[in-house]
Amino acid sequence: MESPKIKVLGIAPYEAMKNVMEKLARKRPQMEMDVYVGDLKKGVDIAQKNIQGNYDVIISRGGTAEMIGKVTHIPVIEISLSVYDILRAMKLAENYSDKYAVVGFPSITSSAHLLCDLLQYKIDIVTIHNENEVESTLRDLKKNGCRMILCDMIANTTAKKLGLNSILITSGNESIENAFDQAYKLCISYANIKEENSLLGEIIRGENSYTFVFDEKQNLYFTTWDNDDSEITDILRREIPETLNGDNYKAFRNIDGNLFSINSRVIEKSLHRYAVFYVSSTKVPMATSKYGILFSNKREAEQHFYNSFYSITGSMQGLRNTVEQISQSSFPVMISGEEGTGKEQIARAIYAQSSLQHNPLIAINCSLVNDKSWGFLTNHYNSPLNDNNNTIYFKNIEELPSERRKQLLSIILDMNLDKRNRLIFSCVSASQTALPSAAREFVNLLSCMTIHLPPLRERMEELPTISSLYLGNLNVELARQIIGFEPEAMALLEAYDWPYNYTQFKRVINELAVITSTPYISARDVRSLLEKEKASSFTGSGQTEETRHTGLDINRTLDEITCDIIGQVLSQNNGNQSAAAKQLGISRTTLWRYMNRR
Secondary structure, rough: OOOEEEEEEEEOOOHHHHHHHHHOOOOOEEEEEEEEEEOOOOOOHHHHHHHHHHOOOOEEEEEHHHHHHHOOOOOEEEEEEHHHHHHHHHHHHHOOOEEEEEOOOHHHHHHHHHHHHHHHHOOOOEEOOOOOHHHHHHHHHHOOOOOOOEEOOOHHHHHHHHOOEEEEEOHHOOOOHHHHHHHHHHHHHHHOOOOOHHHHHHHOOOOOOEEEOOOOOOEEEEEEEOOOOHHHHHHHHHHHHHHOOOEEEEEEEEEEEEEEEEEEEEEOOOOOOEEEEEEEEEEEHHHHHHOOOOEOOOOOHHHHHHHHHHHHHHOHHHHHHHHHHHHHHOOHHHEEEOOOOHHHHHHHHHHHHHHOOOOEEEEEEEOOOHHHHHHEEEEEEEEHHOOOOEEEEEEEEHHHHHHHHHHHHHHHHHHHHHHOOOEEEHHHHHHHHOOOHHHHHHHHHHHEEEEEEEOOHHHHHHHHHHHHHHHHHHHHHOOOOOEEEHHHHHHHHHHHOOOHHHHHHHHHHHHHHHOOOOEEEEEEEEOOHHHHHHHHOOOOOOHHHHHHHOOOOOOOOOOHHHHHHHHHHHHHOOHHHHHHHHHHHHHHHHHHHHHHOO
């Protein structure tokens, strides 16, 4: 007799677990499984949205599984973390030089205590019992000198927001297989008949539109909306009181270039009343499609920053206080640094912490702006330069041609753009005292505050820590179980100059993580890959690595390049004009004449 099939809803806290669950489920012909990615509240929303899917059981992990169990009648099976899962994370953390701790629910910390006793590890282990304890627990650990935590998904996001590094404890195949076995046994013995939901039957008639259903406490009960963006949900939630107290109505909302038509009604049952919204969307022409101009909101900026290499490896630690202080002011900011040092991520961090965080961030990439998009910026009534209370980020300001730079400066000064909006600029520069003349002009005329980002080669002593933190993230993303580097492999990484800084380092580690077939990344693979990097010593613009470290951009006029060289030599001589003129082989009069062109 053929084994009965069960229908399973899988909710994984991260993408890599989803891939493993799908792979293992394909080996079980008696299991039909749909897997989505969602942690905590998002996981709960996914479960509620799929209530109508006739699933026999839900499989999830940790705090997400616990929260889902409280809001659905469908049985929930939790993927536990095994002792081996926790041991892998501890081994990965061995390269971390600062103080760290294990944080999690009792299912994690009890196994961690056992491992520490067996292996004689001295690691702080902190147990939490609900989601509300997470932030206060992590703040206490940070106050007591802890710089990194080993944790499950419930603490991982909070740790990043508090400036703590983290390594996520991932579930191995054996833990997922065990959960599958439990789910199958439960479903076979589960005899209760699912009751028909009359409410959902009435709601279905909202055809050709997205449906949102809220209860009287403004909880999202059901939705067919498949977009992660919660902005439309928040807008509808504000309309619930009016909907429950009044007649049906129709409204329009313009959100990020989409025109939303909203119809509402009330459905009353014997015990509860529900606010139901039917929402349809139409695209309207907006400036977001202009080449080189990108609009984003706080959630998108934070998500991009927290998922970046810069955030994962804690590379902003030394600048955190500076960024926080600058975020609270309204002065323009110039961010400088070599290529690949994270200037765009710092701009996002400043925006996300500023008082204008609830208004858009408009990023204008000066190296991509063409004639059409420049015309839109300077001559169109819908240009972001005509708007107020936004954050405008001009990336690679030195890439703008001279005439356009002058025009932009004129617009900023004549229209008080820096008073009506928060302006952030960035430029490629080897040092804060040797800014390109184009960037220096903006700094001087607009009284910009400045931040210089150091290159990766100045943080070589931190390379083992940075590598371990990023490998921990890649293990999650790629569903790998890499423990670290061979000693010689790490020595090779530390000896390399990294001319393109974090961008290059991230790319190299990504490739190493993909090609390695052993628990430790080998010196052979590192050596081979770095030889390829050295062979590509010329950039797309024809500059060598040595030239790039000087911060000298040769794609400009001779006058501008000469002024930059004079600025660098003056800086090296601490502003002594006589010494600078002697080193350059020119008279003080000639030096003075060039200085007045800057």
